[in-house]
Amino acid sequence: MKPTIVHLSGADHGGAERQLLALLKTALSGAGNDYRHEVVLVREGPLAADFAALVPTTVLAKGRPLDFRFLRELRSALQRAQPAIVHSWAPTPNLWGPIVAKSLTGRSRPKTVLAEVGLDEWKGRLLKLADRLSYRCADLVVGCAQAVTRAAIRRGAAAARTDTVYLGVQLPPWPERAPIRGRVQLLGRVDFRKGHRLLLEIWPEVKAAFPAAELVLAGPAASAEELELRADLLDQIGRNPVLADSVRMIDRVDPAEYLAQAEVLVVPSTSEGLPNVILEAFSHRVPVIATDVGGIGELVRDGHSGWLVPAGDRDAFRDALLAALADRRLAQDRADAGRARVAEMDLAASLAHWEEIYARLLEPAR
Template structure:
């Protein structure tokens, strides 16, 4: 039986990779979107050494060109971040437009503003603006990001589609069970262990709180300089309060979320982080920095707690408030899950993408 020709060619990072974009795309695939919308997925990026990355990018660009020429998808949908990711996807969309396909530029990079305005020269800024304005549609993850893109590229057609997250089963449960109270004093961080994620401030906050909360323990799940972070914890006198399990796969992540009492992500810049969505879907109280699209997801005192970035004292105060009030954690966690269910479920987001595809392909 001949394979169904793709209606949508989707281009992004390897689905088995680590990081937020891979997580987003894996959720879309698992939801059945690829089958329902006849999506063929091509990866132009994979983790590894420089040579391996170049070979993979070349193979992905070649597969994109062959698919566009031979199978003529109606739409090419590219998921992009900054730097090399943007360059690869801008070339993909240039090829697709030349062949006559409609194109979608889907922005994920939390530092895209700095990339476009500060780190790019005049020619690259023009190319970024050209790519956005020549795309049939630009997808932003939040209203604030959409406002920036419309200001930066006034001729671009911009729509807001948030990231989607599956809703895990929740029980009334005891400490350590999914949806339950978690282990008292246990704070979870998920993300790359790097300064941009606010990791230094988080260690400082734990050091400030340790004397008041004997049960306090911070679990930092993610890749990075683990030895450096062990040294940083030791220098602050909190080595016995920190666990560094490294990158966590889906099952390990879910297990850590179940055990957590509070989830914390004090990033300096973000788009709409999957880690926060996953924690909220699991019914956890969240403390996060008020950057990027986070304030549109987390409403301070309603379904989580917001703190300014770069402020260890404010972060410590927010964590103390959550750790010291069981009722507050339970209320915020319940509201967090309700928020995800209403606005960020796979059903809601995939329905929005399907409507966009039908609109661009003229099949409404």
Template sequence: MNRTDAEVDLVVPTPFAPPAGPYSEYARVPQTERWGTYVAHYPRFWYLVPKRFLYHVSGDSIQKRVTPYIERTFETPHDIVHVSDIYLDGYGMLKYCRRHDLPLVVNSHAVDLHNYESFNKGAKKRLRETIEYASRILVVSDELAGVAKRFTSEDKILTVPIGEDPTKFPTDRREQIRAELGIDPETKVLLSVGAYSEQKGIRELVSAVNALDRQDVLLVTVGHEGDLRWWLLDQLGESPHPTRSFWQLDPVALRRWHIAADALVHPSWQEGRPTVIYEAMAAKTPVVASNVGGIPEMVVDGETGVLVPPHDPDRLRAALETLLDDPDRMRAMGDAGHQRLVDQQWTWQHHARRLNEIHREVMAEW
């Protein structure tokens, strides 16, 4: 967005860190950080647990703390507010939008809408209040658009896919990258990228890969959050196959692993349109994933990858066995996925242009 004709002030509300545990690392998040052409601001708020009972209080904390932070930090009047999810962030910005008479555009990447029934009464009320105020509800898939229709009129909902920049993936250097990573030419690399959590199908992944009756498999996992991190490391230590596991891998390094991989494996229980699948398509890597959420809108079963039911490690193992026995088919699927990414214009550049168009429309209506 900031490389287009829009000027962006970026605010990333960040929880206060607990003194111990897996989320204590939030204490290391800086107050501000420069990213290329813009500066990210990280004002703190209270994220209270257990979430089941206190999720509404976390939303109130964002609203109370972030609004004054923005008002004292930025001098330039804003024309529009765009948030990356309906709840918490969208609700957190309601007070600011109302005070300054600003339109609000909200994104949903699936978590808030798919998990609505698990929220407490107060959080549900705040999510619906945000949707009612918002000028547009942007969703990443047509499947999610159908879910959003439960909460608002269809004319407020737009499917706006995200994407990836294929020029950042030097696929012509695949063999060299594999050599630099110490991967034998005959080794089949299965890559998993996502939170180390039950909902991402980590248990099914481990079960399926462990059951593969072959000696040429390397499982590589990359995670950035999730309460199964240490469970996974224990399991990988007992795996019959060689493994590598990474925590918060640098984006450039992650792109190298996408290129080196023979297949991306993503057996989630629910999804919108996962960014990691766009990355695999940009890297010419075929995808083996669950047929849930917006994934079937991305992966053409049998053409750019293979879709399997969630919660089914046996079907996942069988799909992997079949693909690994046919490397030519895997490369053809990877090429087809890359071409689909290009043809559908699933790129960040196109996404930014589309957001510019939507913002202009909303401001004209406001």
């Protein structure tokens, strides 16, 4: 009988959730898969139906930050599934998955893998203490980049119980680029860490240099904090004639179609792990300007596969964007170097690494 892996995840359009969905599709399409997969979602979301179409999926209804009803339901779901391994993805699953799995007793206690996909510079003391507890409960903490794994160790993960698995991407056939001239795009949820305000601050200077340029900010806002930020950004855009004339905010988009329109993708984040959107952009030959946070520098090499600037340096980010818009050939050459880099990071390789980790964790039991 195949061991069961229960993936604890969110159901929104985040990078971790989309990565898990892509890995499950890859696993189910391959021959000789040694594991049975199930998904437990912390709450309803736009990807819930996609997960349910692939594997058995349980949707919980987490409400408050500390929701004891949710914790009981999660424990019951794990008891019913009797997984060999609980694999958590994204911040909320990572916080509660290892802790709840650890509370199971006897033969029903699974091994736990925590997929760490971000950094925690923004977190307060209480959340950092909670992360430290979840790290101690997990059998293995796996970063999505070397920098993320090192950060997890600094935050309390035992070095001997860590590993690194880079994200995977489905590489499409070589796309012929026909972007909209001057189209600058950001793809990410409306979050204070994503750098929307920096872009709006520098945009009048970019627009002065390139009058035909336009900025499109695409991504959902779900939480109260995100909705408040979105309202503030829309107000800022509406009060500035330059921004009102050339900046648009839209909701969810199809990444492939959206990226095909971009002359440049910008990632001005102040905190990241290894953004899935950069892998997707490079796979579609889209030039990237990003900040040097998290594992981004392991993917974007400044002067070779893109522009990499210090986080929060508005002048450096502006200058990089101006350079990319001024020299389309240079920008495309760097994007093509990025595609060569992500060609080594396909989903099959990522899945194989995860399955090697599962086998390693289960080896004593076998």
